[in-house]
Amino acid sequence: MDNSYIIAIDFGTAYSGYAFSLTKREAETEPRLKYWGQQVSLRTPKTPTCILFDEHGKFLSFGYEAQSVYFRTRGDEARKKFFFECFKMSLYGKVSFIASDFTWVVTVPAIWDPSAKQFMREAATQAGIAAAGKEDRLAIALEAEAASVWCMKLPADGFKTENNSEVTFEQASGTQYIVVDCGGGTIDITVHEVLEGGALKELHKASGNDFGGQTVDKKFKEFLREIFSDSLWDKYEKEHPGELQKMMYDISVIKEIDADVDISCPYNLGEMAREKQKIEKFFESLRGVSWNEGAIKISKEKVRSFFADSLNGISKSLREILKKGFTIKYILLVGGYAQSPILRQHITNQFSGQCEVLCPSHPQEAVMKGAVMFGRNPAVVASRISAFTYGVSLSHRFDESKHRADKKYTNKEGEWCDGIFCVLVRENEEVGWDKTSEHSFTPVERDQTAIIFAFYRTERKIQGLMYVDEWGVENIGSIILESPDTDTTAHTRTYLPIHTNGDTDSSTMQQKHIIIIES
Numbered sequence: 001m002d003n004s005y006i007i008a009i010d011f012g013t014a015y016s017g018y019a020f021s022l023t024k025r026e027a028e029t030e031p032r033l034k035y036w037g038q039q040v041s042l043r044t045p046k047t048p049t050c051i052l053f054d055e056h057g058k059f060l061s062f063g064y065e066a067q068s069v070y071f072r073t074r075g076d077e078a079r080k081k082f083f084f085e086c087f088k089m090s091l092y093g094k095v096s097f098i099a100s101d102f103t104w105v106v107t108v109p110a111i112w113d114p115s116a117k118q119f120m121r122e123a124a125t126q127a128g129i130a131a132a133g134k135e136d137r138l139a140i141a142l143e144a145e146a147a148s149v150w151c152m153k154l155p156a157d158g159f160k161t162e163n164n165s166e167v168t169f170e171q172a173s174g175t176q177y178i179v180v181d182c183g184g185g186t187i188d189i190t191v192h193e194v195l196e197g198g199a200l201k202e203l204h205k206a207s208g209n210d211f212g213g214q215t216v217d218k219k220f221k222e223f224l225r226e227i228f229s230d231s232l233w234d235k236y237e238k239e240h241p242g243e244l245q246k247m248m249y250d251i252s253v254i255k256e257i258d259a260d261v262d263i264s265c266p267y268n269l270g271e272m273a274r275e276k277q278k279i280e281k282f283f284e285s286l287r288g289v290s291w292n293e294g295a296i297k298i299s300k301e302k303v304r305s306f307f308a309d310s311l312n313g314i315s316k317s318l319r320e321i322l323k324k325g326f327t328i329k330y331i332l333l334v335g336g337y338a339q340s341p342i343l344r345q346h347i348t349n350q351f352s353g354q355c356e357v358l359c360p361s362h363p364q365e366a367v368m369k370g371a372v373m374f375g376r377n378p379a380v381v382a383s384r385i386s387a388f389t390y391g392v393s394l395s396h397r398f399d400e401s402k403h404r405a406d407k408k409y410t411n412k413e414g415e416w417c418d419g420i421f422c423v424l425v426r427e428n429e430e431v432g433w434d435k436t437s438e439h440s441f442t443p444v445e446r447d448q449t450a451i452i453f454a455f456y457r458t459e460r461k462i463q464g465l466m467y468v469d470e471w472g473v474e475n476i477g478s479i480i481l482e483s484p485d486t487d488t489t490a491h492t493r494t495y496l497p498i499h500t501n502g503d504t505d506s507s508t509m510q511q512k513h514i515i516i517i518e519s
Helices: 064-072 075-080 087-091 114-126 143-153 213-228 230-239 241-254 267-276 279-283 300-305 308-322 341-351 363-376
Strands: 006-011 015-021 050-053 059-062 082-085 103-108 138-142 176-182 187-194 200-209 261-264 289-291 295-298 328-334 356-360 381-385 389-397 408-411 414-425 430-432 435-441 450-458 473-482 495-498 511-518
Touching: 006 143, 006 363, 015 363, 050 064, 059 064, 064 241, 075 241, 082 241, 103 114, 103 143, 103 363, 114 138, 138 143, 138 363, 143 176, 143 187, 143 200, 143 328, 143 363, 176 308, 176 363, 187 308, 200 308, 213 230, 213 241, 213 279, 213 295, 213 308, 230 241, 230 267, 241 261, 241 267, 267 279, 279 289, 308 328, 308 341, 328 341, 328 363, 341 356, 356 363, 414 435, 414 450
Parallel strands: 006 103, 103 138, 176 328, 200 381, 328 356, 435 511
Antiparallel strands: 006 015, 050 059, 050 082, 176 187, 187 200, 261 295, 289 295, 381 430, 389 414, 389 450, 408 414, 450 473, 495 511
């Protein structure tokens, strides 16, 4: 892969952005960012992940511009438009360059399954990022892994702590640390050890959960529904969707504050509430909230309660890793949600007795900039841990003492047992970036000219597993190998990418499996 020019896209649930490098030099001081929001007097490294279409499905705008247009649209006119936001989680100047001049890196959550990652690859291809014959120009990177790569490039004092301690990030060989990528939809966690020379070794398979920042936003919204009643809130959502989206955007920013908050009550919500009763009465029976001259005032303690499910979910995932026996020295918090002081203080309180909790000065930029570095040098992560056991379906000589009768079939070479699960890579096995393993198989018929290899994966324990049709075993694809010359011994070789995360993306291939067919 020619990686002279790199563009990395961080397509987030709540916010998206990109970083790029236009130098052919091996090292660059820092990837460059696109800054967003000038039309709304902002300058941010990411823009809201929202898109606006007209009533005919024609694209109108994206990001801050889409928000601004939709927020200003009223009533029936708003209902004619199609405004989509946070849709990622539904998946679980001119220059003289063209798309194929770049290596494109698209980041995805570690907890996504292969089908979601494949969707991103196909979407990128349809968008013209990777043209036919140039598929190697598109790489898929795990968000937490990309952030980890960037954190390794930061100076030791390029991090902040919640207790204002003089802690620096030691990057010496043997240092073990956890990166928690706190996004809008997902929390992605990776565990790395620094190797001699600065490469990284994965110690624990990528993990995480869906307790990202939007979990907090949903709690805010549920509380507003509780204040104004289900019937009034449902009517408001239906009749004033643009105004509601503006309110929810304001709420999303509140996560960066640890104090009492005032949320400006939108005009139409206030008018609808007054039609039912005096607006102060909506707040009389609830604790932690009051009406404050046109604003909804929520106490700091109540705001913190909205974080509970998210923080507990993150803490649980971290405890599961820390009890594995690693020598973890740091927890690094990155991503847009890591800008929340409530989140950072909670993690510090929970784990500062075991390791240091650090956050880069600009946590929202870590994934994008790290993805650029990953695109330039994918071998920076020297090895990963396989999330599954991978295998291939084979036939063995039938043995009635150990094989199921229903698996028996006969050809001119004799009796065979079909569907035997042959292990290629085991779950939690360390898989090197450039590691190659070799497997030799023989056709079941002497004059066989083609062989189908069907591949499977499982999270089951291997002990006691024999067949590919047993519970917990999933087919992930197949290939056909042709061997037309049956008169002499022919060796057919193919490279099969086996991924630690179950992906089938050749740009993040971890281990090459050479299958030798002897006919």
